[in-house]
Amino acid sequence: xKTVKYLLAFFFVxxxxxxxxxxxxxxxxxxxxxxxDLDLLKNLDSETTMKYISYQELFPDSDDNTELSxxxxxxxxxxxxxxxxxxxxxSTDQNQETASAQLRLTTLDAQALARDFVSQxxxxxxxxxxxxxxxxxxNENSLEQRYLRLHKLLKNNSYKTVDRxxxxxxxxxxxxxxxxWEITHSYxxxxxxxxxxxxxxxxxxxxxxxxxxxxxxxTLQEMDVQQMSNxxxxxxxLNTSDPAKNAIASALMEQFHSCFNYKITDTSVSGYLAExxxxxxxxxxxxxxxxxxxxxxxxxxxxxxxxxxxQKRYNKSHELLLDSIKNNTTxxxxxxxxxxxxxxxxxxxxxxxxxxxxxxxxxxxxxxxxEDAAEDENASDSDDNE
Numbered sequence: 478x479k480t481v482k483y484l485l486a487f488f489f490v491x492x493x494x495x496x497x498x499x500x501x502x503x504x505x506x507x508x509x510x511x512x513x514d515l516d517l518l519k520n521l522d523s524e525t526t527m528k529y530i531s532y533q534e535l536f537p538d539s540d541d542n543t544e545l546s547x548x549x550x551x552x553x554x555x556x557x558x559x560x561x562x563x564x565x566x567x568s569t570d571q572n573q574e575t576a577s578a579q580l581r582l583t584t585l586d587a588q589a590l591a592r593d594f595v596s597q598x599x600x601x602x603x604x605x606x607x608x609x610x611x612x613x614x615x616n617e618n619s620l621e622q623r624y625l626r627l628h629k630l631l632k633n634n635s636y637k638t639v640d641r642x643x644x645x646x647x648x649x650x651x652x653x654x655x656x657x658w659e660i661t662h663s664y665x666x667x668x669x670x671x672x673x674x675x676x677x678x679x680x681x682x683x684x685x686x687x688x689x690x691x692x693x694x695x696t697l698q699e700m701d702v703q704q705m706s707n708x709x710x711x712x713x714x715l716n717t718s719d720p721a722k723n724a725i726a727s728a729l730m731e732q733f734h735s736c737f738n739y740k741i742t743d744t745s746v747s748g749y750l751a752e753x754x755x756x757x758x759x760x761x762x763x764x765x766x767x768x769x770x771x772x773x774x775x776x777x778x779x780x781x782x783x784x785x786x787x788q789k790r791y792n793k794s795h796e797l798l799l800d801s802i803k804n805n806t807t808x809x810x811x812x813x814x815x816x817x818x819x820x821x822x823x824x825x826x827x828x829x830x831x832x833x834x835x836x837x838x839x840x841x842x843x844x845x846x847x848e849d850a851a852e853d854e855n856a857s858d859s860d861d862n863e
Contacts, residue, residue, distance in 0.1 A: 486648045495856060504567045504655055507647050510658035515562050518670070519852040521554045530667050535675060536623050549624040555631035556671065559638050560584055576647040576658060577843055585636040587672030588683075593630050595684045596692050601626070601828070603696045607704035638772070643669035681824075686751035687744045689824040698832065702730040709834040721795040728802040732760040733837065736808045739855045750820040759837050761807040769801040811836075 531551065561583040569576040645666060651657030660666070668675045677683055684692075697705065706726050736759060743754040773794055776782055782790055813836040816827045826832060 483636055502578070503569045503573040503649075503653065506656045507566055507569065507578065507649075507658045508567050511564060511567075511578055511580075511645060511660065512636060512645060514660055518557055519560050519562070519626035521557055533620070534664075534667055535627075535671075535678060536620055549621060552624055552628050552631060555628070556585060556674075557615045565642075573653045573656065574649050576649070578644060578645045578647065580643050581640055582643050582672070583638050583640050584670075584671060586639050586679050587660035587674035588639075589636055590627075590630060590634075591674055591680075592679035592684055593634065594626060594678065596688070597626055597630065598623075598687065599684075599692050599823065599825075600696050602703065603693060603708070604700070606830075607700055609707045621856050639672065641669065641672060681819055681821055684823060685744070686746060686753050686824050689817060690741060690753045690755060690815050690826060691739075693826050693829060693833065694757075697837075698734070698737060702727050705730055705733070709837070710830055721792070721799070725795065725799055725802065728799055729760075732802060732805060736760055737837070742812070749821075751817045751818060751819070751824065753815045755815065756810050758808055758810040758834055759807055759812050760802075761809040763809070764807040765798075765801050765805050768805070769798050772797045772801065 507659060563581045564673060565579040565581060567578045591829045643666070644659040646663070647658045648661055649656050649658055664675075697708075700708065738758040740756045742756055745752050776793060776797065777790070780794075785793065815832055815836075818827055819825075
């Protein structure tokens with residue numbers, strides 16, 4: 478009887494050791510399979526990268542299947558240059574057909590990269606509108622252009638690394654005695670490997686309304702005279718067909734560049750609509766017009782104005798306005814309200830050129846040239862003498 482008990486005990490011990498041994502072997506081989514692929518990612522193997530992250534996955538709304546250049550293919554090499562991982566746990570099912578692993582992944586700060594990408598995309602869109610070219614919208618949003626933007630950010634900026642926990646699923650294409658584990662591809666895995674970049678890029682609230690307005694205002698500061706003239710529509714602001722408007726526009730731009738500043742003070746959001754309050758510091762248009770009107774009235778009351786005739790008076794009025802703008806040193810700060818809309822992709826400033834133009838140029842949006850200074854140059858000599 479004792480012999481039977483000993484034999485039964487030995488059998489159960491042997492069975493437990495055998496099961497544990499098989500389980501340990503399965504976990505070990507699954508762990509090796511994970512290390513094999515992730516080490517290649519860590520060592521910047523582009524073919525392995527393409528196994529898990531497709532170019533199309535980051536920008537699913539793009540239908541551009543054009544062959545991408547080597548510079549664009551370098552994007553993932555730049556992204557994974559500081560990639561690292563640690564396997565925390567591996568478990569297999571009873572039949573050792575599937576396995577699950579818990580990892581801690583180290584990637585660059587994908588949220589910061591995504592925010593920079595959205596802001597840079599908006600800035601490029603603003604500058605494109607300022608260039609007057611309305612035929613490049615599709616090219617700007619093509620898969621190639623988006624990756625070129627990512628490449629530029631990764632090349633020029635330095636991003637910190639962050640850790641995130643992730644889960645990897647594996648499937649055994651072999652047997653329990655001779656396992657052949659393969660990592661199962663999934664959207665979740667792709668997103669985790671790039672630090673959540675796919676999720677961040679699809680978040681329409683990633684860059685909030687106040688920061689979005691900041692992109693518009695900062696981009697304005699960096700525009701040249703011609704770009705700002707196109708973007709803000711200075712033709713309608715000055716409301717004059719005289720060639721002198723070009724000189725006036727340039728003078729206004731110089732005034733703007735010399736003193737423009739802003740401070741965002743408040744934000745209110747209601748669904749897909751938002752209002753952002755900002756204090757704008759710019760040239761004092763009231764001071765310019767006051768100085769202009771004083772000098773113009775003095776001129777019109779003089780004998781020279783009677784002698785000059787209508788066309789010369791008209792030209793003189795523009796000269797006086799131009800001098801008033803160039804000689805202005807007074808600034809003013811005023812609060813302006815901007816209205817933004819979320820189109821499901823990101824926040825945008827409604828009617829951006831008009832809103833910004835009105836906020837910056839204030840009372841100069843109306844023509845400062847009085848009608849009596851612009852009489853018909855063909856008026857009769859007798860009328861002029863009178």
